[in-house]
Amino acid sequence: MRKKLLVSGCSFTEHTFIKDGIEKRWCHHVADKLNMDLVNLGKCGAGNEYIFSSIYDYLKSKNRTPDMVIAAWSRVQRRDYQIRGYWTNDRTDLRGDLEYHLERTNRYKKMLNDFCKCRDIDYRGFQFIELIDNDKDNVQGKVLGFAKSSNIDFISDVDRHPSSIGHEKLGKYIYENL
Helix, strand or coil, X not given: CCCEEEEECCCCCCCCCCCCCCCCCHHHHHHHHHCCEEEECCCCCCCHHHHHXXXXXXXXXXXXXXXXXXXXECCCCCEEEEECCEEEEECCCXXXXXXXXXXXXXXXXXXXXXXXXXXXXXXXXXXXXCCCCCCCCCCCCCCCCCCCHHHHHHECCCCXXXXXXXXXXXXXXXXXXX
């Protein structure tokens, strides 16, 4: 039986986000390099509550223990919630200030790290999208930040998401930094 890689994130990760025609997301490239089966929980527009919750809920289920977990963290201002068990989101949570949103995201990151550690699961987290716009004080630390004009081959012609080349390069970068 092959090992399993579990990932979650926003539209940069979601495999069904195929209006751009891209067949392999960054996580497919990583799974291929690791020779692992991929379980992809990514969801378009997802914020960090969904990313944390989707991984946590998967891990707490019986007989579901992946060998590695990768969280592709999103923006702090996104708001996730459930209606009748179905996850949905708002691009901007108008409640709370920036300090609250940053602390909430840091809690999710710490809880997921601790939960995986207790279950002896290899966990890695990457900040895929800037936590906040115009981070002059660098409160968010290192961000993959590929969506810059200098990385134009990373960007899809359809939207501001990674192109096929972008996903391949993101996968290579993540694999090399595991």
